[in-house]
Amino acid sequence: MTQSFDEALRCFAPALPLAVGLSGGADSTALLLACAARWPGQVQAIHVHHGLQAAADGFERHCTALCARLQVPLQVQRVDARHAPGQSPEEAARHARYRAFEAAAQDRKAPATIQSIALAQHADDQVETLLLALSRGAGVAGLAAMPMQWARAGLQWHRPLLRVPGAAVRDWLRARGEAWVEDPTNQDQRYTRNRIRAQLLPALQATFPQFRDTFARSSQHAAHADALLQEIAQQDLAAVGVPPAIGALRALGTARQANVLRYWLRQTHQTTPGTAQLHALQHQLAACATRGHRIELKVGRGFVVRQGELLGFVEALTAPSL
Template structure:
């Protein structure tokens, strides 16, 4: 089994990577803390740094997706790391195969988050740290731009949020991926021993991998500070979205909407709002209701075309007999008397 380097202070202080060091020092989770660890460089660096900062207070969670032959090696690497450092490991095996018509990435993400949640709850841990970093954030933003996403997509990944009674953290969103590997190498680790490289990361059939291999080097050449500036734009989008959420919460009260409920706003109240405010309130409601009905946290966002059609139907809804039943995101929106309602019909 591959050797695992023991965390130690580098003899040369300049070996420490400032961005990573600052990120870990700034991180203030509740304890005990669980770190999601795949066995790759990013999550291994986060696990080692957290275990060093909070000895005896850190757990590791590993999710075995069963999607590739190398998965057993990932789990073995994480197990070796945890045994060497006396870190409790909670491993979960899941079936991450996607259903027909479902994105493989979305399917794997959904079961992974569900497994992380279940493992943390079983361990009595309420805080979970994930190792997505600055390069991941840039890739997320570029993917959102390619889809013509609105503010929620342009805000990219949040640094912290709560769901399912747990607090989730991404403390490394300001840290370039290369710095995490530099930090590990400074402590005597190298690929194949201190961490494993996922062979699927080189497969350019996946859009994220093409972005990483082709776009990020070009951006580095033209805009050397792109990670910081893109992160700043994502933060501005997140701030704007929070303001829109506050406006939607006010409009929800005015229209009788119960957030998170399948029962939506009163149609008359909706029609009293401008079209833009109607769209904002409907997006807010659909995000809320889907989060409440899908514990996996999948997306049921309305497409631009679906939302425009729904707004047109609301504008035309001048009589009691006007019928509304439209596919919106992962479910349907229909008229029930004087209100709108959302439901997710069985497949």
């Protein structure tokens, strides 16, 4: 399942014009070089300037020089990637990047209407994502890790290097005499992902040399299981209604009830309950045998409340105090 860099690019067939997310690091530099050579005149680059470190201006200069040499149009998106209380810096930066990519794709001043966006995460990034999910006790959605292709905001998104080891990407660049910039935060051991990269991946390589392939298969199995759970949740939500009827929810088994509640909250109210919150909500539903039983429970970013024979959801700012 692991691929060489050239093999991965041969298998990559995006809708054109294509934009490449260009950080200036080895992975995105290699991806842009390969795509620009394969589809001349059909490729753009998007650089997100996070403004979180002094080296950020150097990243932008590298991207500007590279794109000028390749004659590839470059959009620079400056974002505020500071994290909110309770939010990880990595999560805040990731959300800021996606918003920036979408804004760049919708920019009417762009040379051509972008149809696809390619991101440069590789096989080692996928393993790190899976290990992080395991460390957090994630369910199948988290264990599915990163998809190779998906649709969002009217765009097709791709990760064509997801089966290519990180070392193979750098070898491809070195063979062509190409330079890239190194993010100094990649060496910061305060970040869990960096500790995984520095300590766990070498140990896995020594103990299980095929770990990239086997981990990828496990993530694929988890993705299939998650897709099945989504289908069941859609069917169950159609049956219990929106907002859900308490009686119909109580008639479901524990696992299906949890599945449809999680799906309802995420799809309808854009919030995800924690495991303890979901268990507490199911406990309240089990006890909800009389008309007088109240439900008013903090879940995600708001409150699940009883509204007659239905479950409702209100934002935290508008919910009554408990």
